[in-house]
Amino acid sequence: MAAMSESARRLTILIADDHPVYRQGLERAIAERPELELVASSSDGRDALERLNELEPDVAVVDVRMPGLDGLKIVAAAKRDGLRTRIVLLTGYEDSAAAYNALAQGATGYVSKASDHTELIESIVTAGRGETVIAPQFAAGIANEIQLRETSDRPALTGREAEVLTLLAEGRTAQKIGAELHLSEATIKTHLHNLYEKLGVSDRAAAVATAMRWGLLE
Numbered sequence: 001m002a003a004m005s006e007s008a009r010r011l012t013i014l015i016a017d018d019h020p021v022y023r024q025g026l027e028r029a030i031a032e033r034p035e036l037e038l039v040a041s042s043s044d045g046r047d048a049l050e051r052l053n054e055l056e057p058d059v060a061v062v063d064v065r066m067p068g069l070d071g072l073k074i075v076a077a078a079k080r081d082g083l084r085t086r087i088v089l090l091t092g093y094e095d096s097a098a099a100y101n102a103l104a105q106g107a108t109g110y111v112s113k114a115s116d117h118t119e120l121i122e123s124i125v126t127a128g129r130g131e132t133v134i135a136p137q138f139a140a141g142i143a144n145e146i147q148l149r150e151t152s153d154r155p156a157l158t159g160r161e162a163e164v165l166t167l168l169a170e171g172r173t174a175q176k177i178g179a180e181l182h183l184s185e186a187t188i189k190t191h192l193h194n195l196y197e198k199l200g201v202s203d204r205a206a207a208v209a210t211a212m213r214w215g216l217l218e
Helices: 002-008 020-031 045-055 071-080 096-104 117-128 136-152 159-169 174-181 185-199 204-213
Strands: 011-016 036-042 059-063 086-091 109-112
Touching (some): 011 020, 011 045, 011 117, 020 117, 045 071, 086 096, 086 117, 096 136, 159 174, 159 185, 174 185, 185 204
Parallel strands (some): 011 036, 086 109
């Protein structure tokens, strides 16, 4: 009974990587940890997904670039199928945008294949506890990606639209804005129409409030 209890506490692991030497090294590292149990090892993405569905291990360590089905598609399929497995993606490339996308799509971790086996094993254990795992070299890049994407959500205004918006916020009418910018009232109304569409509003007050919220007005 004690042995069964000890086995029940183990984290079950699946490995998916098409590089045999790397995969075998990771298998040996897992075998050295008594709290981990390797239940499957695959060199093909489709086979890995089948085993995920069949075995539903605690953690799957999957190379981003896999033949048959890549790592992100495996993450998407596991999420679609409601699998409880936490997926840690392995990559040989330092790409913060890819790391951000992987985590946004449901990966539990994103780690570098350049990490030594000790670090990878600790990443597996951490993921098994339900914590997100990010390799240190990706952390700063992911933070930058978040900031860039938040900024990119703001509507992009032309220089003229920005001028019209500023004058609108000062309480000017379309006629007065036109006079100040030496444009016809009809042209200003066209700019206002475009502004309202970009801001997703239908009137002056909402346009000014939304622009202030997005930091489009000083």
